[in-house]
Amino acid sequence: MAKKALVIGSGIGGLAMGIRLQSLGFDTTILEKLDGPGGRAYVRKIDGFTFDMGPTVITVPHFIEELFALERGQPCLSEPDFPPTILGDDKRVKEGTSGGPHTSRYVQIVPILPFYRIYYDDGSFFDYDGDPASTRAQIQALAPEDLEGYERFHRDAKAIFERGFLELGYTYFGDLGTMLRVIPDLLRLDAVRTLLGFAKKYFKNPKMQQVFSFETLLVGGNPMSVPAIYAMIHFVEKTWGIHFAMGGTGALVRGLVKKFEELGGTIRYHAEVAKINVVRENGKKVARGVTLAGGEVLRADLVVSNGDYAHTYLRLIEPQFRFWNSDPIVKARRQSMSLVVVYFGFKADGSEATKLRHHNIILGPRYEELLRDIFGRKILAKDFSQYLHVPTLTDPSLAPPGHHAAYTLVPVPHNGSRLDWELLGEPFSDKILRFLDERGYLPGLMNRLVHKSFVTPDYFEHTLNSYLGNAFGPEPLLVQSAFFRPHNRSEDIANLYLVGAGVQPGAGTPSVMMSAKMTARLIAQDFGIADIPSHELEAESAREPLAAE
Structure with missing residues (x-):
């Protein structure tokens, strides 16, 4: 039995x-x-719109394919975690569906390019697509002084990825001895300094420092305090791309x-x-x-x-x-930060794709000081950075005809801050949407808006039973x-x-x-x-x- x-x-x-x-x-x-x-x-699902309330960035489709391939009594736990067939296949990043034969029986997964459009506060942007030639061209345009630094970063981040992800990613650290045995490698790779400190070794321009350190915010990590082993995220994305499940x-x-x-x-x-x-x-x-x-x-x-x-x-x-x-x-x-996420539906005017992409990172005027406000001082700053997700640019079925569904995610302190979100939630969510309108990311948004709802750290704490309303577990x-x-x-x-x-x-x-x-x-x-x-x-x-x- x-x-x-x-x-x-x-x-x-x-x-x-x-x-x-x-x-x-x-x-x-x-x-x-x-x-x-x-x-x-x-x-x-509300008012004809479909909103993913949480994660929207899918990478390493092999992990998904592996799950859909399992059968009763066939756990396949002894097979290689990273078989050679899943490495070095650039097609999965840039062409067609990318989920594999078993996955395609359950869900259609397509690649997204660019991975992210990263906007700076001065209106310039960087389209990160993982392609070295494209990356070099954009660095040449925005920060030519950092071209040589990018080559060194690329080399060293690849070494961290190969050791930290491909070789050690599935290692279970159940005892201290296992941890102690890998520390010499981490020191050799300089993977124990902070990620932002690691980026500053290679990039002089603050814009490049931000491009190559922001990604840990999507997993709850402060670039100023997470270890540089997280530089491997750059190569995880570069190796397998960013993907989207049609239907969300x-x-x-x-x-x-x-x-x-x-x-x-x-x-x-x-x-x-x-x-x-x-x-x-x-x-x-x-x-x-x-x-x-x-x-x-x-x-x-x-x-x-x-x-x-x-x-x-x-x-x-x-x-x-x-x-x-x-x-x-x-x-x-220490718990990770929390989030305010605003879900909104609006009438399309045909201009959305001229400025925005599927995944958008909109950075505020401050980077390091804003991180200190969120993670250290635990205050709600006047400025903010955000991740704007517009999936209907890829899959129009998520909204009624002639409309877009979107959400924008803003990192905020967890509820250890004692901020009163019952009072702050509504005006703060309005402030975020007005910013998108007035700064021209979605001009006329407030007049085109047909649905708005939002969640705050209280949702994470009371609905998802997340301690202090953290959004990602321990920092x-x-x-x-x-x-x-x-x-x-x-x-x-x-x-x-x-x-x-x-x-x-x-x-x-x-x-x-x-x-x-x-x-x-x-x-x-x-x-x-x-x-x-x-x-x-x-x-x-x-x-x-x-x-x-």
């Missing part, structure tokens, strides 16, 4: 985890608080749900988990199921939480069952990375695992899919299901802490 597994949360990490558990032979139920799947990738990220979510159900999995909505049930067996603390908010008890052989890391330990597990993740330890971890600092990031296998409780942005390897759509594979390998090892490559689980002393009180 198959063992039973429960997954808390149907975010992309939870769905990927459910698919992998089914492939391992478990009978899996995913429990979702909301009325539909996705978690942070939930979809809002919600179409990818629906495809993952369909695959999970085809493999025999069950998903329940309106099923908020109030408690992870822990029992003592043979001197160990063991997770044996959950209790739902309505009082229903569900039993299982293992539990995986795709919920917020801090919420999982602080709210779902009683303190007497925690030692390594006690309240002081969990609360001491990706050097001291909160690898071994120092929350672990995918609980140190406190046997048969309890975590997956998603809050644990290893980190936030971002590709990372949470990697997280599911890493956690699946741990489960396979613990339950004796499949042979796991030894290099993936180096020097695990996994079970020893369980007896600790």
Whole structure:
């Protein structure tokens, strides 16, 4: 008889985890608080518009193809994580659909070019498409003094990508020894200094420093404090491109749900988990199921939480069952920033594509000081930077005929700031839209607007159960990375695992899919299901802490 597994949360990490558990032979139920799947990738449909509420940047389509290729009893955990066939294929970046044969049965994924249009406050812009010739031409136009620096950056970022992502990306740092063994390589690559400091080694012009450091904001990281190993994002995007699921990220979510159900999995909505049930067996603390908010008890052989890391330990597990993740330890971890996201629909006038692209980064007049306001001083500044997503430039079906659907995302402090978003939300969201209108990104927007809604850090805290309203889990600092990031296998409780942005390897759509594979390998090892490559689980002393009180 198959063992039973429960997954808390149907975010992309939870769905990927459910698919992998089914492939391992478990009978899996995913429990979702909301009325539909996705978690942070939930979809809002209103007034004829379809809005992805969360992630919209898709990269490494191989990770998606790998999930859709899984079958019951065929976990494929021993196969190469980065087979040679997925490297060096420029067609997947620039031509046609890019999802692979299994993916195409569930969702259509197309490449987006440029990856981003990056606007500076003076109105100039940089179209980042990952193409070295195009990049050099734009540097020549905007900052010719940095051409030679770009060549050195390109060389050194590639080395970080090859070691940090291709070789170490799936390494589970379950013990300190595993971390210590890679530190010499990180020092040699200069990957432990801050990302912005790393960029300043190569680029004199502030515009180039911003182009080659802003991307960590899309995974909750402050370029002034994340380690330079995140320079690998440049090469992740350059290698596999940026992609879009036709129908929106919600179409990818629906495809993952369909695959999970085809493999025999069950998903329940309106099923908020109030408690992870822990029992003592043979001197160990063991997770044996959950209790739902309505009082229903569900039993299982293992539990995986795709919920917020801090919420999982602080709210779902009683303190007497925690030692390594006690309240002081969990609360001491610095959380990522939060977001204000404004969803808006407007009448098209035909001019949108002349200035905007699918993905747009609109930088404010300040860069480093604004980062200090958000991450350090935790104040709401008068100026802001934003990520403007206009998916209807690629897929008009997301809006009624003659209209566009868009959202714009503004980084703000998390709720540790004690900002009152009930008072600030409406005027701040109006200010953001007026900026797009008055600065000419979407001229006449306020007169063309037919729908507006928004979320603030309160949505992340109270609807998504995210501690302090963080948007991306623990902030990706050097001291909160690898071994120092929350672990995918609980140190406190046997048969309890975590997956998603809050644990290893980190936030971002590709990372949470990697997280599911890493956690699946741990489960396979613990339950004796499949042979796991030894290099993936180096020097695990996994079970020893369980007896600790």
